Amino acid sequence: MEILLFIIGLSYLAYCVYLHQTEKAIFFYSYADIGISMINPVLIAIFYCLGQEEIISVEVMSKLMIISTIIVSIFIWRITYRANLHHVPYTIIMFFAKVVLSIILLSILILSVLVRIFYSTEREKYERKTKHIERVDKEAKIAFSIGIGIFALIISYCCYYNDFSLPEKDIELK
Numbered sequence: 001m002e003i004l005l006f007i008i009g010l011s012y013l014a015y016c017v018y019l020h021q022t023e024k025a026i027f028f029y030s031y032a033d034i035g036i037s038m039i040n041p042v043l044i045a046i047f048y049c050l051g052q053e054e055i056i057s058v059e060v061m062s063k064l065m066i067i068s069t070i071i072v073s074i075f076i077w078r079i080t081y082r083a084n085l086h087h088v089p090y091t092i093i094m095f096f097a098k099v100v101l102s103i104i105l106l107s108i109l110i111l112s113v114l115v116r117i118f119y120s121t122e123r124e125k126y127e128r129k130t131k132h133i134e135r136v137d138k139e140a141k142i143a144f145s146i147g148i149g150i151f152a153l154i155i156s157y158c159c160y161y162n163d164f165s166l167p168e169k170d171i172e173l174k
Contacts, residue, residue: 009100016097020158025090026083027097027158030165033079034155037102040072082167083160101158105151112147116140 020027028034044065051061077095084090119140123132156162 013097013101016094016101017158019090019093020160025087025094026080026160027094027101028155028160029079029083029167030159030161030163031155032164032166033076033083033098034102034105034159036072036075036079037098038106040069041103041106043068043072079166082169101154105154108147108151108154112144112151115147116144119143 016025016027019025028037047056047061047064047068050056051058056064076098077091080095080098081088081091084094119136121136121139123129127135
């Protein structure tokens with residue numbers, strides 16, 4: 001069942017990328033759009049950590065999570081609606097795809113950083129300690145670079161403008 005859901009989700013994202021590449025719909029308008037789309041999971045994680053450390057109460061934490069989700073969703077919807085020239089069906093399709101892809105991108109970024117920080121292997125037989133440290137560091141850097149490369153490739157493939165602009169009310173695309 002999970003594999004089927006994964007395939008359906010991947011197909012949905014592939015369809016959205018197809019719409020973006022054929023310029024029927026805009027996935028991410030610019031880097032600012034990507035940043036706004038990725039900020040909500042970060043805010044939720046921060047609020048969760050604050051609640052777990054009892055810096056804020058659980059009630060305040062849940063309210064902050066809901067409020068931040070609503071505000072960020074309004075911004076994402078507005079950008080998507082304007083970027084897709086007020087076309088509601090494409091806006092709906094791209095809105096949910098943005099949320100999913102933002103979580104995937106953030107996961108790739110976090111995993112890349114975690115691999116870089118925590119990657120370690122056993123020393124091989126008769127391997128010197130300095131050589132082992134150099135080898136582990138090199139392998140971790142390669143893994144981190146691959147993760148960042150995938151992140152950058154997806155962003156460049158799904159971003160319409162390579163700047164930090166936001167769509168105006170009445171825009172004409174390229």
